[in-house]
Amino acid sequence: MTTRQPVLRLRAGRAARRPDTLAVEEPLLVRVGGEVLTLTMRTPGQDFDLVAGWLVSEGAVAAPGDIVTMRMCPDEDNTVEVVLAPDATPPRPRAFVSSSACGVCGADSVEAVRTALRWPVSEDDTQFDVGVLSVLPDALRSEQKVFDRTGGLHAAGLFTAGGRCIEVREDVGRHNAVDKVVGAALRDRRLPLTGHVLQVSGRASFELVHKAAAAGIPVIAAVSAPSSLAVDLAEECGLTLLGFVRGGGMNVYTHQQRVRVGPIPRQRELQ
Incomplete structure (x- = not known):
């Protein structure tokens, strides 16, 4: 997941040459039933989780049995070959390369994404302190x-x-990190993820809200801001969206009924 690169480091008017550790970014080609469906840029590691989570967000799978096999192609680097169960519907091929930035999950329209959710997140009445x-x-x-x-x-x-950590994944793409978490949960037979919260390190985009809702997660929390479309989608599908979760505070943008408000810890109490 990392590599070393020589750099010229400039600090306080001084220059020094030294090696620096970089996060690796490489392409991953996904084939389903022998057909190339997508090429995404990702950090290598947990590739099967990444592919499984992507298939969940695309609406192709909902249980481990929907995936018959996954394997790294022996003849081609950075290629995962997937065989789906006969009753699973493969995603439509993407006509573009997915970058490590967010997109809209390969759907043809926002409305298609809004209506393709498998589990009724709005019915999850779990309370979160x-x-x-x-x-x-x-x-x-x-x-x-x-x-x-x-x-x-x-x-x-x-x-x-209750705050217990189930899975954490890292990637150069925030959407890839979420796919890896969801894919690991799928393979552990945890879906739908009723009563869980997805915490992300950056902002909350439309795509991340969609991926959370597609996995049945009722709450997504972001360190930074959400986009307007992310708020719209969260409101429509019944998901609680939190932004600016830091320093003991947060903004609750949608479905506030899930957040049980009590004493908010001061920063020194969080250490």
Whole structure:
């Protein structure tokens, strides 16, 4: 997941040559039933989780049995070959390369994404204590091992309503990190993820809200801001969207009924 690169480091008027650790970014080609469906840029590692999570967000799979096999292609580097169960519907091929930035999941329109959700997230009445939610960014940060060495990766973490960490994944793409978390949950037979919260290290985009809702996650929390379209989608599908979760505070943009408000910890109490 990392590589070393010589750099010229300039600090306080001084120059020094030294090696620097970088996060690796490489392409991953996904074939389903022998057909190339997408080429995405990602950080190598947990590739099967990444592909499984992508298939969940595309609406192709909902249970481990929907995926018959996944394997790394022996004849081609950075290629995963997938065989789906006969009753699973393969995603439509993408006509573009997915970058490590967010897109709209290969759907032809926003409306198609809004209506393709499998589980009714709005029916999840789990309560989440504000004190638990406020410490999740620190809990996520403590698990970002590759970020500690590179400073160049996004992270996504899956937590219970009580704050227990289930999965954390890192990637150069924030959407890839979420796909890896969801894919790991699928392979562990956890879907739908009722009663869980997805904490992400950056902003909350439309695509991340869609991926959370596609996995049945009722709450997504971001360290930074959401986009207007992310708020619209969260409101429509019944998902609680939190932004600016840091320093003991947060903004609750949608479906505030899930957040149980009590004493908000002061910063020194979060250490």
